[in-house]
Amino acid sequence: MSSAGKVRRLAAITLAAGAATTVVASGAANAWNGDRTSDVRHAVQGGKARNVILLIGDGMGDSEITIARNYSQGAAGRLNMDRLPLTGAYTTYALQKANPNLPDYVTDSAASGTGWATGRKSYNGAISVTPDGKPQQTILELAKRAGYRTGDVTTAELTDATPAVLASHVVDRGCQGPADMKNCPTNAKENGGAGSIAEQEVQTGADVYLGGGKARFAQTVKAGRFQGKTVVDQAKAAGYDVVTDVNGLQSARPGKNGRLLGLFSDGNMPQEWTGPLAKTGGTDPSRCAPNDKFSGPHLTQMTSKALNVLDDQTRHGKKGFFLQVEGASIDKRDHAADPCGQIGETVEFDKAVKLARDYARQHPDTLVVTTADHGHTSQIIPLDAQSPGQTATLVTDEGAQMKINYATNPAGQSQEHTGTQVRIAAQGPQAANVVGVTNQTDLFGTINRALGLRH
Numbered sequence: 001m002s003s004a005g006k007v008r009r010l011a012a013i014t015l016a017a018g019a020a021t022t023v024v025a026s027g028a029a030n031a032w033n034g035d036r037t038s039d040v041r042h043a044v045q046g047g048k049a050r051n052v053i054l055l056i057g058d059g060m061g062d063s064e065i066t067i068a069r070n071y072s073q074g075a076a077g078r079l080n081m082d083r084l085p086l087t088g089a090y091t092t093y094a095l096q097k098a099n100p101n102l103p104d105y106v107t108d109s110a111a112s113g114t115g116w117a118t119g120r121k122s123y124n125g126a127i128s129v130t131p132d133g134k135p136q137q138t139i140l141e142l143a144k145r146a147g148y149r150t151g152d153v154t155t156a157e158l159t160d161a162t163p164a165v166l167a168s169h170v171v172d173r174g175c176q177g178p179a180d181m182k183n184c185p186t187n188a189k190e191n192g193g194a195g196s197i198a199e200q201e202v203q204t205g206a207d208v209y210l211g212g213g214k215a216r217f218a219q220t221v222k223a224g225r226f227q228g229k230t231v232v233d234q235a236k237a238a239g240y241d242v243v244t245d246v247n248g249l250q251s252a253r254p255g256k257n258g259r260l261l262g263l264f265s266d267g268n269m270p271q272e273w274t275g276p277l278a279k280t281g282g283t284d285p286s287r288c289a290p291n292d293k294f295s296g297p298h299l300t301q302m303t304s305k306a307l308n309v310l311d312d313q314t315r316h317g318k319k320g321f322f323l324q325v326e327g328a329s330i331d332k333r334d335h336a337a338d339p340c341g342q343i344g345e346t347v348e349f350d351k352a353v354k355l356a357r358d359y360a361r362q363h364p365d366t367l368v369v370t371t372a373d374h375g376h377t378s379q380i381i382p383l384d385a386q387s388p389g390q391t392a393t394l395v396t397d398e399g400a401q402m403k404i405n406y407a408t409n410p411a412g413q414s415q416e417h418t419g420t421q422v423r424i425a426a427q428g429p430q431a432a433n434v435v436g437v438t439n440q441t442d443l444f445g446t447i448n449r450a451l452g453l454r455h
């Protein structure tokens with residue numbers, strides 16, 4: 001290790017110790033009276049990172065974070081994501097497809113992901129293409145080309161927007177498998193395009209893909225070398241070990257020259273927790289429970305495996321890795337006005353943040369970033385508020401009641417994203433670039449700089 005590396009490692013250890021002290025004290029009324037100037041100064045590091053771990057909580061706005069914190073840690077407690085030393089906010093707006101000079105103030109995960117993955121804004125539904133449909137190089141593609149190993153992990157289908165923006169380019173997010181191409185004629189294989197999201201992900205060739213979406217990869221390729229075969233066949237021909245359950249995940253050893261594709265459910269992966277859905281007029285005070293129908297690996301198990309494989313593949317090489325980890329169903333349960341579902345996903349995502357931080361403690365030249373792609377519906381409101389929307393009242397682990405409101409659409413309809421800025425927090429080389437109020441597209445530049453891809 002270089003002496004700079006030693007200094008960085010010391011700084012990281014000091015910070016970690018400082019964070020732990022803060023957490024222990026955070027129940028006390030004067031927890032933040034300490035002078036943190038020195039901790040923050042140590043947290044600011046320029047230079048290059050060997051590895052980047054980017055964790056995206058889909059739909060994880062400040063409100064979703066606070067709800068999960070209140071429920072699981074207590075109002076004065078802290079989540080793992082709260083312990084990242086450098087924090088800012090970023091704006092998430094999309095562009096109007098018909099008039100890209102004007103903003104669309106509420107983004108979806110596709111436009112949002114296109115922003116952070118390519119550094120260019122686009123319209124809702126765009127998967128790493130410009131408003132006129134041109135593919136834009138993604139951070140994963142650039143990292144791979146520069147010799148980094150790459151990974152893409154999600155609890156949604158692997159062809160859903162957030163994992164898709166890193167490794168594919170289509171004009172509509174719905175074009176997930178070869179049978180789903182009706183909105184993307186120019187991208188279809190049979191028309192000479194690069195194919196569906198699933199096909200393009202295999203062609204891009206990230207070293208590790210883990211998530212749901214088995215049914216998309218079971219679809220039949222319509223043209224080209226793999227015509228008549230499934231996308232899974234195409235993946236196997238490209239060197240992927242394909243695994244479909246926890247045992248397969250844990251025993252997979254793709255090695256230095258292998259690749260790993262985990263497809264653990266037909267669609268999105270199951271949710272961690274269950275509880276009462278919000279309803280008009282509210283619910284009785286309730287507790288959340290583990291989902292007894294849960295099957296397949298947890299996000300933490302996928303994250304841990306991805307880190308092991310990528311660490312293994314890069315240990316003796318010059319270059320490290322880029323890994324994206326998405327907690328996708330925070331968003332999906334928020335759409336469904338399901339507070340326990342949403343909290344369970346946020347808590348599991350937060351444990352994945354801890355794994356990333358544990359890795360960075362051992363490898364201090366790792367940039368860890370945690371953020372969201374957009375805000376969402378849920379709000380904490382007073383217990384006696386008479387919301388016209390749907391509400392649920394939960395009894396938190398610390399024994400207080402918390403009333404959560406969903407009111408961006410009428411009952412019975414999917415609740416909606418919001419256009420608020422969201423939190424971005426980081427540690428490691430280049431982490432200072434998340435401080436203040438930035439734009440979502442700035443994250444692309446931060447990761448580029450950290451990996452030395454371009455300046």
Ligand SMILES: [Zn+2]
Nearest residue numbers: 059331332335
């Ligand atoms: Zn959504």
